[in-house]
Amino acid sequence: QVQLQESGPGLVKPSQTLSLTCTVSGASIRSGGHYWTWIRQFPEKGLEWIGYLYYSGRNFYNPSLESRPSISVDTSKNQFSLTLSSVTAADTAVYYCARSKTGAGIFDFWGQGALVTVSS
């Protein structure tokens, strides 16, 4: 069974960089053609796709976030990480990591979510 678990600080100051890590078990990030993805859910419950890591190819990010997000991988730990720069209060959300089915943006496994609050 594939499992994902987010970790990272729950509080970030405005203008700083948010950093979260997703630890994957039951599957290898290096194989299978999946998109390893970050999604966030705002307090008013809207969901926003942030971007994905595709080990066999390029990453892709939501253009609405401009150049603020970056997703990287640590294959030795089977983890992938999100950084989001220049955060504001509008970035306060629950952040989920998720795995897609092979080659499609269909999210079949999710982490339990990590609440990140942006506040001074």
Next chain:
Amino acid sequence: DIQMTQSPSTLSAYVGDRVNITCRASQSITTHLAWYQQKLGKAPKLLIFSASYLENGVPSRISGSGSGTEFTLTISSLQPDDFATYYCQQYDSFAWTFGQGTRVEIK
């Protein structure tokens, strides 16, 4: 971005009722649509993909239909476990986007 609009925003129903949730896309997404169920404090759970394909382990009282710009999620006989919020999501083109959600409440 493709805008996804769900209706209704909230639905009140009895156990045993048949319920339909509609999702409309701002442009054609063929059948590149998924449905998710979310319960309070939990991550979304995949129910349907490719508009009408049931994910493994999802009960057969749940079904999906549609193509192009209009889609429907149907629960044929609402059970206590089905009271939750439902989201549609398109994966036809970037950026992948979600509907705003439909909350299904007990009447």
